[in-house]
Amino acid sequence: MALLPMAATEQHGPHLPLSTDAVICQGILDAALSQSFETQGSVIVLPLQGVGDSLEHTDFPGTLSLSADTVTEVIFQLGTCVRRTGIRKLLIFNSHGGQTQVIDIAALKLRQEFKMFVAKAHSFRFGLPEGIVADDELRHGLHGGAVETSMMLHLAPDLVRQDKVSAFGSIGQVMARDNNHLGPEGPRASFAWSAQDLNPSGTTGDATIATAEMGRRMVAHAADTLRQVIHEVQSFPMTILIEGS
Numbered sequence: 518m519a520l521l522p523m524a525a526t527e528q529h530g531p532h533l534p535l536s537t538d539a540v541i542c543q544g545i546l547d548a549a550l551s552q553s554f555e556t557q558g559s560v561i562v563l564p565l566q567g568v569g570d571s572l573e574h575t576d577f578p579g580t581l582s583l584s585a586d587t588v589t590e591v592i593f594q595l596g597t598c599v600r601r602t603g604i605r606k607l608l609i610f611n612s613h614g615g616q617t618q619v620i621d622i623a624a625l626k627l628r629q630e631f632k633m634f635v636a637k638a639h640s641f642r643f644g645l646p647e648g649i650v651a652d653d654e655l656r657h658g659l660h661g662g663a664v665e666t667s668m669m670l671h672l673a674p675d676l677v678r679q680d681k682v683s684a685f686g687s688i689g690q691v692m693a694r695d696n697n698h699l700g701p702e703g704p705r706a707s708f709a710w711s712a713q714d715l716n717p718s719g720t721t722g723d724a725t726i727a728t729a730e731m732g733r734r735m736v737a738h739a740a741d742t743l744r745q746v747i748h749e750v751q752s753f754p755m756t757i758l759i760e761g762s
């Protein structure tokens with residue numbers, strides 16, 4: 518199988534670097550592959566894609582973003598190259614919340630075009646160690662909050678501006694008082710948002726509670742989940758899928 522790591526280069530508020538998603542993606546991947554685990558054959562790791570679709574962050578300096586069409590095409594072209602080698606299983610491991618849709622589209626194109634098996638795993642959907650942050654932070658700390666700041670304090674502490682760490686409130690918290698369904702990310706109805714809609718700083722979440730130790734546990738948890746995902750992708754019998762021509 519091949520594994521395509523995908524991240525982004527985008528603003529993460531005043532305290533975290535533009536490379537945050539790339540550092541987190543690479544950090545989880547390194548932690549996952551540094552330990553031996555049950556595998557069936559090798560995992561070919563493709564180069565990490567450091568620029569993705571970050572349209573919601575383009576009003577902030579430093580953000581580098583490709584269009585949704587371009588990112589879809591890049592994934593499709595890379596998948597085409599993987600298929601040419603004879604590999605039919607591809608796992609896309611993504612750390613940037615704003616590009617799940619383009620990954621879905623590209624993965625389906627690869628399925629339809631080449632009958633590949635393309636799995637999609639997003640680090641921010643891996644869950645966290647039990648009780649490590651409060652539910653409110655989990656729901657509203659979408660960008661540069663306790664989770665990403667903790668992971669960065671563990672993986673690259675020199676890149677965190679400690680004097681700029683703050684509790685960045687979200688419009689989602691205000692909305693949650695009056696709405697049962699509608700919020701930036703649901704729970705049942707969502708709306709398209711630009712980063713500054715949620716908080717003028719471009720960041721949401723309480724970064725002040727972040728610690729390197731929390732980050733260490735979060736990265737270890739994500740790495741363990743990624744190892745299990747890799748194993749399940751490897752174990753999945755292609756014969757279950759309709760092969761086509």
Ligand SMILES: [Zn+2]
Binds near residue numbers: 538613661665
């Ligand atoms: Zn991020």
